[in-house]
Amino acid sequence: MVLEDQEYFLSQKSSHSSRGQRGKELIPWKSWPLAAPLDRIAASVVDLFIVLAPVIALAIAPFRRDLMSSVLLNDRTSFTVALLFLVFVVLMTTLMYLTLMTWRFGATLGMMFMRLSVIRIWDEQRPDLYHSFLRSVAWMFNFVLLGLPNISAFSNHHRRILHDRISDTVVVSHHSNKVGSPSFFEFSLSRGVFVGIIALVIPVFGSRTMQFVNLAVEEVYSLEQTQEGDISCKNVDELLADGGVVNGQESRLAAAMTLYAAGALTEACLNFESDALFSKKIETPLTYFAKAFIYLNNPEVSNDYLNLVCKRWPESDACLMTQLVEKWAENDFESVNKLLERVSSKRIDYLNVWATRQLLISGHFDEASMHLERIPPNQALSRFIAFQNVKVLWGKKEKQKARSVASVSYSHLVPQDRLSMAGWLCHQESTAGCPEMLPESCQLVQDLLLREPVQVKIKSAETLLGYVRAVSCEESGSLDYPTLARKVGPDSLKKYLAVLEFSKEKKVNEQIELFQLVVSNLDFDSVLRFDSQLRILSLTTHLKDVESIFKDWSISVEGQEWENVGFKLFQKLVSMQDYQSALDVGVKLAERKHREVELLEGLVLSSYRLGLQREAWGLYRKYFLNEKIGKVQRSIASSDEFEQIVKKLKKRFVIR
């Protein structure tokens, strides 16, 4: 644009070359009353917020309404179309306003407000339509370049920004606030700022933007996967077609309950199935029982539904199941076992599925195995059966068999389910510590996360912890937290990952405080809270921290993780000589068939040191001499002190 008048420009050049200032070669035969940069910003504020904002708000109103309705109607096509129209209207309105105002009046309303105007550098007239259009496009393009071209207002000889230079114009002021060319100081400072921004901000901003884009793409992808995934209401039809469930009129709802208990059906689908019966005015105990599960997050409502089941149908299977749920919540395992025996002759699939899961959580592996065998094999439940089978075998200490079953199952599972199973196994392997860990399952997790062409997400705490521990066991075990965070689904897991990363740089006491926050925050999964407790136990040297964990542990729901924390807690309490608490923890663990020699020796030791010699002898006799429960083989690492105590106990109690 500037070149078209080069001859004229060249003819003027010689008379001004002596000034020796940057930019003077471009235009320069006149010193205009230039607009102050702040005036230009103020003019843009007026244009954007006072003039354009209400006009654009009205212009995009119909598209805004379409966006709202397409979100409500889950209509992605309408959403995209409305969004595109909305952006188009915003751009066109802005472009038209800027172009027409500059062309017809030589100033936008904002410029008029600040008494500025745009003139052509060649004849000082207002620009023509073509140059007004070019100027407007370039003005809008400034936003794409993050406003960086505006720095020219502080460095260019005539304070001409990109859009001024493209359209051969300059902005002049008609009031007292006019300014001249930038001073050398202003020029140097603005260039410095520009270089600084380019060098520092842009790379950081660029990489963050790319991360954001990748994340958004992954989110959209995973959203589509979930919608097309195996958790769908169609599973009910598949299960019924397989003949997996028979239960008369309620068969459809019973099938839905079975799938829901197995984690293969969403709450919405179960809700749909139960409402389908209610809308036909059919009231059955199972319908109310299903509702109690749907509203589990609202205990008051859930209890209302449960109470009604037994009140109106005391002899029904659903009432039995209700009682079972209630007793389980009260940790009354004696009653639970009796109730389970009562229903053992009946074929109630949802009960067997539910019981398998609950028994596994509470560590009753033999009973879980029994209920698992009663579930009829079929396609819709195959994932559940395979996964629970691995858990049962692992719980029964048949680790090699569990690994084999898992290896066979992997080939039948979709990548996401494969990740869940391998992640769980990896977590179990990692619990035993680095030396005893077999890396196959953890390696599979790594492969699925890094190399699987189909995107998979870490959705369970076990998978995350297993992977983190496995990487820390490797020799070059440094974890790329930001990359891993992108592979993690639920927010609570992301937060925990952030806690782990953050704690790396902290002092020990700050790390402990951080993990204590996790323990006290119920938003975190219980597995994560137990992991935090383990980390605190390995870090702390203060009895106060250990006692706080002891309090939490005593009221926690019993299970595999609970046992792991309990064992570490017991070791810590013994080493800190808090024998009373150690005894409480040890007895609880021993009651749950925990038979580690270290635990049982520690129990006898703690009891003896508390002065309870009779109790110490009783424990020794129960666990080391009793043939019925299986004598514990003494460890070769048994301490001399333990030997001495046993001798003293024998001397006192056996000789008599």
Next chain:
Amino acid sequence: MIFPYLRGILSFRKAPMTWMIVIVNVLVFVLITIPSQSNQKIVRDKLNDSFFLQVQGRYFSQFVVDHPEFYGSQLKQIAQFSLDGSIAKSEVMGGLAIRDAYFMKWGDTYDFGGDVIANQRWMSSLQEMNEARQEQPSHNYGVSFFKNDGISWITYQFVHSGFTHLAANMVYLLIFGALLEMMIGSFSLLLIYLGGGAVGAGVFLLFSGATPIPLIGASGAVSALMGFFCVLLGKRNVAYLYFLFIPSKEYMGLVYLPAWVTFLLWILSDLAGVFGNMSEFGGIAYTAHIGGQLSGAGVGLALLAFHYWKGDLKNWHRMLPPTRPLFSKVYFVQEPTRRRILSEIR
């Protein structure tokens, strides 16, 4: 940002009727609205209870499907999603249900199926909510599908939902009302205020459909005053308060712009509200604003036509406040100038 300033807020002596209206509004707020806050909390709690919303949403969806003649296609689609088991859509429908007069009128007598727990809990919650709503001033003094007698067309103008609602309306009333009162007299001002508000209520009822959510607030009446003022002053420049987010003397103060700018900015935002919201979600109070503005503008035009017919339009213009050239500014920091100009415009 830019707001009409005109002559600022004038004293009680110069604009007694405007101040009287403000005092009545504030008294109603202090004596009636504030004591009923506990009822508002009950209604709010019910609308945050997800079980209540889900059940109500499913029932409303059933109601919509059974009575398709009352409802639009979008609402019917959302209802179908809810009936297909979507819990999120049920909650949306539960929120929309309380905006539907037909459902609120006949819903509690309708047979929605066999879930006795859901029925019982919903009925008792609905009853509790309706009782709380009946104790609210908006129900007793507002205009709605159920309550649109002549008195409520006037009383609704003096009831506000909260302090911000009241404060915003009263500030605009003081700015426009006080200046107009000096120009047209107290009685005329009251007439335009109440009449414009009543027209606003009429337009609201015309366009709102069957909603039991009452219309309250002085916005319609204030819009009428603003519409009247803008027509009366037309192209004449009046003072606006402006602030351009730059903390320097040149970028905040008063600027002279034509009076019609206020009308334009106001009606643009109201039209955007009307066209930008789904009718099921409300956004209907905007129609009351537009009704008020148009009625005020209509009265203004009639008055100008009358003076034109009488041939004393020039005399009428002499009554208007002094003006300054377009875009001329008064900066707040220029104390002597500011004082001189403020004394001039007052």
